[in-house]
Amino acid sequence: MHLTFQKPGLAICVQSRPAESSLPRVYLMDISYFSGKFESYLRYKEIPFERITVTHAQLLNTVYAKTGLMKVPVMQTADGHWLSDTSPMIAFLEQAHPSAPVLPADPARRFLALLIEDYCDEWLWRPAMYYRWAFAPDRALNRLRAGREILSGGPLPGRWLAYYFAARQYLVFVRGDGVRRETRPTIEELYLESLSSLSNILREQPFLSGSAPGLVDFAFMGPMFRHFSIDPTPASIMRQRAPEVYEWVARLWNARASSFRARWTSAPRFDSKNWDAIFLRICRDYLPYLLQNARAFRLGRRRFDHASGGVLFRRLRTNAYRVLCRERLRESYLALASASKRQVDRRLNAIDPHWAETLEEDIASGQQDAYELPHRPLPPVGYLEKAWRFLGGTPRDRPASRLKQNNILH
Ligand SMILES: N[C@@H](CCC(=O)N[C@@H](CS)C(=O)NCC(=O)O)C(=O)O
Known part of the structure; x- marks a missing residue:
């Protein structure tokens, strides 16, 4: 494992140092529950990635804009697709990196x-x-x-x-x-x-x-x-x-x-x-x-x-x-x-x-498509919406409105 600090908040974790542009980017926070879960998975699987510890501005301008939620970790794949939510991300990556499977075969x-x-x-x-x-x-x-x-x-x-x-x-x-x-x-x-x-x-x-x-x-x-x-x-x-x-x-x-x-x-x-x-x-x-x-x-x-x-x-x-x-x-x-x-x-x-x-009860969340990976492109975020999200974030208690737009784009 090679770790190079390039500028504050940005490091590259690579095993064999492929060209920087070909690395997936992972946006995460050092204090975050789900970032710890996901990063330990990536390290174990030896999946090289560019490690970006997000600022609040990146959370709003990049993470929210691309995935519909102000939540980390998220990943931008080497071919530019956006992934979020650790459970489906791990399932997605297990298909792309089948060696050393972490999901039981049975x-x-x-x-x-x-x-x-x-x-x-x-x-x-x-x-x-x-x-x-x-x-x-x-x-x-x-x-x-x-x-x-x-x-x-x-x-x-x-x-x-x-x-x-x-x-x-x-x-x-x-x-x-x-x-x-x-x-x-x-x-x-x-x-x-x-x-x-x-x-x-x-x-x-x-x-x-x-x-x-x-x-x-x-x-x-x-x-x-x-x-x-x-x-x-x-x-x-x-x-x-x-x-x-x-x-x-x-x-x-x-x-x-x-x-x-x-x-x-x-x-x-x-x-x-x-x-x-x-x-x-x-x-x-x-x-x-x-x-x-x-x-x-x-x-x-x-x-x-x-x-x-x-x-x-x-x-x-x-x-x-x-x-x-x-x-x-x-x-x-x-x-x-x-x-x-x-x-x-x-x-x-x-x-x-x-x-x-x-x-037993079949209760639909209505959100299956919105969380389908990789995310579909989302429309740009307006100024008012940004100001609102800056303070409130994207709480889990309401269906994410921006992700609903993802449904419409499907
Ligand atoms: N289900 C998501 C949860 C992600 C999540 O809640 N991340 C927290 C950090 S652990 C977050 O980004 N919170 C920022 C906020 O709510 O403003 C996952 O598995 O990735």
Whole structure:
């Protein structure tokens, strides 16, 4: 791996140094959950890329303009196409780079891996945002980092905007996601329990997928790397309670497929009881949440209450993107051949015999086409829209209006 700093915020990560113009460009943030997940995947697969840490201006003028959302990571392929959203991006890149596959070849295991990926992306997001924005040392550090790394270089000083950014993150992702005095212990328990499950798995094998990394490793890397292992409060807990997880984060970051050539086929052993607590959370909390969220979306409700972990999360924002997550999972489950479906059912019915009922209702997100990769060209962004997005970003609770235009262009 060769790393050259060209100018602040821009580096090139190449293995064999092809001509610069032929490299895909990856726009990411060093403090970001999903950037950590995606970058560790690219590093493992040894896919060369130009690494661009985005400023707020690039987020608006490039990322939003090309992908319809102000979210990273995104990739511009060497032939100029735009990709976004880590789950479909990884699926897309697995086809373009089939050696050292990270998706299990067996369809039942592949479905379980996709289910875990979605759970890591969406359900561990709440504790990750909670630890980042609800504790003073974590909030101060990340406000400083956001001001310097993302918000500087614009018309207003980055450190001023960072106060606004921190308040927005707290209101949307902490208060807006049901964090209250009475729900805090449940959220903390989810983090501690995740550490304990991962530690048990990692005591028996170097990676969550087995002897080589696979999709579930990259999925857990989202919350565990850039949030839990770095933000002061959860990182201190991780170091004390789960050194195995702390070590695995670095091991995965440093893993390269070429060193695992003989072991690529190692598939996750989801039958181990070490996965039980994770599957229990998925079946009892996450999938029922996805169903309730999708029903609220269908009824056009902006907020809904959800009981999980013995407490009531009040007035959760209905999340349009997660309707799509459920739709993708439902389609993958229904597409399984009956022998594979029986395998999945056997594993999950042992945890909760009612789990599959959460995927029965067919609730359309209406966003499938909009997230199809690569993105179709989008019309230029107007000044008013830019000013609006500059402050508000593109929250997940409403279907992305710019992506709807993508639908029209299809
Ligand atoms: N589902 C998306 C989520 C991407 C996402 O939420 N990215 C966050 C950083 S971790 C972001 O860019 N936030 C900027 C904002 O909301 O303004 C993925 O898998 O890539």
